[in-house]
Amino acid sequence: MESSSSRSQHGTGPDPAAGSRSAWRRHGQYEYRVVTIDRGTSVPDARRLLTEEAEYGRWELARTRLYIGGERKVWLRRKIIKVSPTF
Secondary structure: OOOHHHOOOOOOOOOOOOOEEEEEEEEOOEEEEEEEEOOOOOHHHHHHHHHHHHHHHOOEEEEEEEOOOOOEEEEEEEEOOOOOOOO
């Protein structure tokens, strides 16, 4: 999705799937990402987008919401891995 240099806690970045936006948030022990999918995006394309995020970004589905007009918002989450120094 986004390159590591363009990631930020609350930033949005370019998305290869046309008609979708995303935002990053941290809360508790999970990092959340909200993906907005336009109504023009087909169900197979949306499924493909979310499957790629789950496989390669280690995201899991937290919440889905369908709005009037066909726009979808999907909340993805993944555990925050804290690395402790070993020296």
